[in-house]
Amino acid sequence: MARYAMVTDLTKCVGCQxxxxxxxxxxxxxxxxARTHVRYTGVAGVFSNLVSSFYVxxxxxxxxxxxxxxxxTGATFQDKDGIVKVDRNLCIGCGYCVEACPYDARYINPVIxxxxxxxxxxxxxxxxxxxxxxxxxxxxxxxxxDLEDAASVVYKLVYxxxxxxxxxxxxxxxxxxxxxxxxxxxxxxxxTFPPRRPRMxxxxxxxxxVVKPLVLTAIGATFLGQAVAxxxxxxxxxxxxxx
Amino acid sequence: MQSKLSRREFFRxxxxxxxxxxxxxxxxxxxxxPPGWRGTTRVEQIATNxxxxxxxxxxxxxxxxxxxxxxxxxxDHPLTRGRLCARGNxxxxxxxxxDRLKYPLLRTGQRGEGQFRRITWDEALDFLAAHLNDxxxxxxxxxxxxxxxxxxxxxxxxxxxxxxxxNSAEPxxxxxxxxxEVGYALTFGQGLGSPEPVDLEESKLIILIGSHxxxxxxxxxxxxxxxxxxxxAKLIVVDPxxxxxxxxxDWWLPIRPGTDIxxxxxxxxxxxxxxxxxxxxxxxxxxxxTELAAHVREFTPEWAEAITELPARxxxxxxxxxxxxxxxxxxxxxxHTTWYGNDTQRARxxxxxxxxxxxxxRKGGIFLPTPxxxxxxxxxxxxxxxxxxxxxxxxxxxxASEEQGVTNxxxxxxxxxxxxPIKGWVVYGQNxxxxxxxxxxxxxxxxxxxxxxxxxxxxxxxxxxxxxxxPEATYLERYDAxxxxxxxxSPFVATRFPTVEPLYESKPxxxxxxxxxxxxxxxxxxxxxxxxxxxxxxxxxLAVNPDVLHARGAVAFEGRPxxxxxxxxxxxxxxxxxxxIELSSPLLKQxxxxxxxxxxxxxxxxxxxxxxxxxxxxxHSFARSQNNAVLDALMAENEVWVNDxxxxxxxxxxxxxxxxxxxxxxxxxPVRVRVTKGIRRDCAYMVHGFGHQSPQLRRxxxxxxxxxxxxxxxxxxxxxGGTGMRVNFVRILVA
Numbered sequence: 001m002a003r004y005a006m007v008t009d010l011t012k013c014v015g016c017q018x019x020x021x022x023x024x025x026x027x028x029x030x031x032x033x034a035r036t037h038v039r040y041t042g043v044a045g046v047f048s049n050l051v052s053s054f055y056v057x058x059x060x061x062x063x064x065x066x067x068x069x070x071x072x073t074g075a076t077f078q079d080k081d082g083i084v085k086v087d088r089n090l091c092i093g094c095g096y097c098v099e100a101c102p103y104d105a106r107y108i109n110p111v112i113x114x115x116x117x118x119x120x121x122x123x124x125x126x127x128x129x130x131x132x133x134x135x136x137x138x139x140x141x142x143x144x145x146d147l148e149d150a151a152s153v154v155y156k157l158v159y160x161x162x163x164x165x166x167x168x169x170x171x172x173x174x175x176x177x178x179x180x181x182x183x184x185x186x187x188x189x190x191x192t193f194p195p196r197r198p199r200m201x202x203x204x205x206x207x208x209x210v211v212k213p214l215v216l217t218a219i220g221a222t223f224l225g226q227a228v229a230x231x232x233x234x235x236x237x238x239x240x241x242x243x
Numbered sequence: 244m245q246s247k248l249s250r251r252e253f254f255r256x257x258x259x260x261x262x263x264x265x266x267x268x269x270x271x272x273x274x275x276x277p278p279g280w281r282g283t284t285r286v287e288q289i290a291t292n293x294x295x296x297x298x299x300x301x302x303x304x305x306x307x308x309x310x311x312x313x314x315x316x317x318x319d320h321p322l323t324r325g326r327l328c329a330r331g332n333x334x335x336x337x338x339x340x341x342d343r344l345k346y347p348l349l350r351t352g353q354r355g356e357g358q359f360r361r362i363t364w365d366e367a368l369d370f371l372a373a374h375l376n377d378x379x380x381x382x383x384x385x386x387x388x389x390x391x392x393x394x395x396x397x398x399x400x401x402x403x404x405x406x407x408x409x410n411s412a413e414p415x416x417x418x419x420x421x422x423x424e425v426g427y428a429l430t431f432g433q434g435l436g437s438p439e440p441v442d443l444e445e446s447k448l449i450i451l452i453g454s455h456x457x458x459x460x461x462x463x464x465x466x467x468x469x470x471x472x473x474x475x476a477k478l479i480v481v482d483p484x485x486x487x488x489x490x491x492x493d494w495w496l497p498i499r500p501g502t503d504i505x506x507x508x509x510x511x512x513x514x515x516x517x518x519x520x521x522x523x524x525x526x527x528x529x530x531x532x533t534e535l536a537a538h539v540r541e542f543t544p545e546w547a548e549a550i551t552e553l554p555a556r557x558x559x560x561x562x563x564x565x566x567x568x569x570x571x572x573x574x575x576x577x578x579h580t581t582w583y584g585n586d587t588q589r590a591r592x593x594x595x596x597x598x599x600x601x602x603x604x605r606k607g608g609i610f611l612p613t614p615x616x617x618x619x620x621x622x623x624x625x626x627x628x629x630x631x632x633x634x635x636x637x638x639x640x641x642x643a644s645e646e647q648g649v650t651n652x653x654x655x656x657x658x659x660x661x662x663x664p665i666k667g668w669v670v671y672g673q674n675x676x677x678x679x680x681x682x683x684x685x686x687x688x689x690x691x692x693x694x695x696x697x698x699x700x701x702x703x704x705x706x707x708x709x710x711x712x713x714p715e716a717t718y719l720e721r722y723d724a725x726x727x728x729x730x731x732x733s734p735f736v737a738t739r740f741p742t743v744e745p746l747y748e749s750k751p752x753x754x755x756x757x758x759x760x761x762x763x764x765x766x767x768x769x770x771x772x773x774x775x776x777x778x779x780x781x782x783x784x785l786a787v788n789p790d791v792l793h794a795r796g797a798v799a800f801e802g803r804p805x806x807x808x809x810x811x812x813x814x815x816x817x818x819x820x821x822x823x824i825e826l827s828s829p830l831l832k833q834x835x836x837x838x839x840x841x842x843x844x845x846x847x848x849x850x851x852x853x854x855x856x857x858x859x860x861x862x863h864s865f866a867r868s869q870n871n872a873v874l875d876a877l878m879a880e881n882e883v884w885v886n887d888x889x890x891x892x893x894x895x896x897x898x899x900x901x902x903x904x905x906x907x908x909x910x911x912x913p914v915r916v917r918v919t920k921g922i923r924r925d926c927a928y929m930v931h932g933f934g935h936q937s938p939q940l941r942r943x944x945x946x947x948x949x950x951x952x953x954x955x956x957x958x959x960x961x962x963x964g965g966t967g968m969r970v971n972f973v974r975i976l977v978a
Binding site: 012054135136137141 | 280313314315316325326327328329330331332333335456457458460462465466468469470472473485487488489490491495497861862872873874876877919920921
């Protein structure tokens with residue numbers, strides 16, 4: 001059991017978007033979409049006493065994720081290490097979780113018509129690599145690790161250096177992406193991009209967005225399940241051969 | 244050219260150690276598996292070096308079935324340690340750009356029309372050899388000018404020298420680094436080179452004058468910059484614009500454009516009058532201090548306040564911060580430094596501040612390059628040119644580099660046929676219409692040519708004016724001569740290797756140059772058969788196993804970056820005429836120039852006009868990446884930054900479309916306004932490289948506006964021929 005977390009140091013971040021491109025390329029995110037993206041607060045203050053900041057947005061893998069409950073099929077779930085994941089086999093692309101996420105961290109991938117988002121690069125972690133965004137960050141501003149592990153860099157940044165969660169009195173669901181920065185900058189980020197209140201589906205949307213696709217999905221599910229099993233076998237089989 | 248190592252061996256050598264170092268720390272997982280899979284596909288990782296810009300970051304291309312699936316940073320690379328910027332990560336967007344040049348093309352229509360006919364490589368090379376020989380016999384070999392750029396141009400350099408022309412010039416000098424190289428060489432006896440040896444890692448204070456690290460991304464420089472700030476280094480940013488770096492600064496000095504020399508002189512005044520300079524260092528290493536002290540006596544912060552519009556108090560405070568942090572003060576020498584035509588003198592003033600702080604050759608300041616030996620082939624002697632250079636390097640521009648040349652000097656010579664006619668241009672790796680200002684002049688010069696050849700990857704503007712277009716393979720598809728980089732703390736050798744076969748009929752530059760040489764009867768200048776052979780000889784004195792270099796992409800050596808580590812073989816510490824740091828320059832005196840930098844006012848924008856400033860964005864390189872689908876998705880067009888108060892006076896709203904019209908009535912394409920508090924009222928700023936005019940760049944065509952297009956005026960630096968480009972003014976018209 002781990003409690004994975006990420007820390008982004010906004011005093012270091014230069015907003016270069018290397019993270020965005022590395023992530024898009026790692027996960028074959030369609031052009032124009034992103035699992036992580038960089039936003040700019042714009043300039044506040046009075047000339048020449050100005051302030052501005054970048055904000056690196058992604059899934060926060062919240063302690064109490066707002067996206068799990070609205071998912072009608074159970075596709076969105078939280079694993080034992082705290083990582084919020086989407087099971088593509090179960091996702092019907094209804095988009096309720098996209099609406100629910102206070103951080104706008106999810107999108108519907110138009111190529112596969114499923115929801116997609118950051119999963120802390122689980123596949124890379126399993127291979128012993130860093131998440132793509134962390135490894136490529138030109139400013140060395142992103143850190144990943146286990147908050148249960150006192151030797152981890154994120155443990156130090158959160159519990160010793162005071163990295164903060166982007167929460168408000170309105171929305172506090174325990175995000176596990178933390179930010180380091182001058183107070184003025186973090187406040188500017190929170191003021192410019194406040195987490196919004198999660199939105200739950202309205203009854204009228206239930207039929208068109210959920211039941212209908214579910215019926216259609218059920219028809220294809222048998223075939224899909226077989227395909228998944230096949231690929232899984234293929235992959236593990238090859239791995240044994242390799243190692 | 245695939246690695247001869249087995250995959251397993253390859254991983255053992257190249258990946259595991261670096262990955263363990265990088266991963267273990269962050270994840271604490273410890274277990275490291277070779278990342279040999281992408282989804283359900285088994286991939287091979289091939290090490291090479293990036294060329295999305297010229298910094299040469301280390302790349303691992305993940306390849307399956309002859310296709311690059313993903314680019315990763317190479318954790319083994321001594322400079323970048325696994326990090327890659329947005330552009331580096333987006334390299335496949337160039338490799339698989341559907342608009343790439345695919346076949347050799349011969350012009351059929353008028354110049355500029357873009358009408359071509361596909362021909363074979365044999366036809367193309369025969370055509371080119373025949374025409375080059377024709378120019379040689381009619382006008383002499385010097386009538387052919389060469390416009391190269393980058394490390395990849397080495398083979399063409401050899402070819403042009405063998406052909407007999409001394410006329411080669413790259414924008415890296417007269418449109419970019421020239422003034423700083425000359426200004427620092429005048430002071431310390433040697434320039435800086437690239438990457439510039441700024442010891443950000445160890446600095447206690449960083450000073451940026453117009454440099455916008457963060458928007459201008461050279462991966463390792465950004466890493467060092469950010470790490471320094473996190474470590475507590477202080478930061479002074481001098482910039483009329485609230486840049487990314489300015490937002491991180493302890494002191495942001497929004498200087499009136501064109502007055503940097505006044506600020507620098509006032510800093511020198513404070514350092515000397517308060518005796519906070521490094522007296523011991525200056526006494527030991529410098530000459531001309533008495534003259535300098537007398538020279539700056541009158542240049543007080545109060546004097547500078549009236550000129551720079553910066554408070555005298557702030558000038559004094561920042562100078563004191565330097566005195567306290569010395570010698571660990573990293574005054575960044577800048578990179579694009581051709582601003583106002585007095586740029587060599589500004590670089591001199593920066594060099595003098597660096598010297599007074601004792602920062603040259605010291606930890607946290609500017610470190611010293613470590614010489615590396617390069618293997619060479621024994622070639623026949625290059626023919627001597629009797630007529631000398633046509634671009635004025637060494638003559639009209641006495642301090643211009645003869646190695647890098649003066650591009651605008653060649654354009655001028657082509658236009659005027661003085662000192663002699665230039666009738667052929669060979670362009671490789673640069674876009675003469677976007678990199679050299681005064682496009683109209685360049686276009687007119689092209690009309691004087693009998694032959695224009697462009698070797699390029701993409702159908703950029705200049706391609707439409709060429710008689711012959713040769714499609715080059717991208718950096719992911721070719722071998723390039725090894726980069727032997729001395730100006731790194733750990734100097735290194737890095738090599739570009741093909742990761743996949745060249746697409747279409749594109750060919751690597753080395754092949755094109757070698758084949759052309761054969762047809763010109765100059766084959767003896769290319770006495771090697773394969774790139775492997777060329778590499779083995781080039782790195783022979785470094786005692787590096789080519790297989791190891793191939794597997795790792797780069798190999799580093801121990802450096803001697805600081806004065807106390809220098810050895811006799813490194814040569815004199817200050818290879819000036821006097822053997823000392825020349826605070827006052829005898830050479831400039833001899834040339835009739837100011838031996839000590841002096842502030843001379845630059846022209847202010849007329850009423851209703853803004854000074855046009857330009858710079859970079861992290862997600863594009865020059866004018867060469869706008870057609871890349873991945874980067875286009877992040878930034879499809881540029882914006883013009885306008886101060887909020889100025890915008891209100893003009894009735895402009897944020898994101899409104901406008902047209903810029905310069906002092907000569909030249910208009911830009913429509914461009915969106917960014918209304919911001921983050922820029923002074925007297926200037927407008929835009930990112931360079933947009934507003935492409937070539938319709939074959941289907942994605943980038945007419946997106947945003949080109950700053951180069953608006954540079955109808957330049958102020959040429961009389962010492963080195965650099966084109967000062969921040970002397971253009973624009974007014975803003977509603978589109």
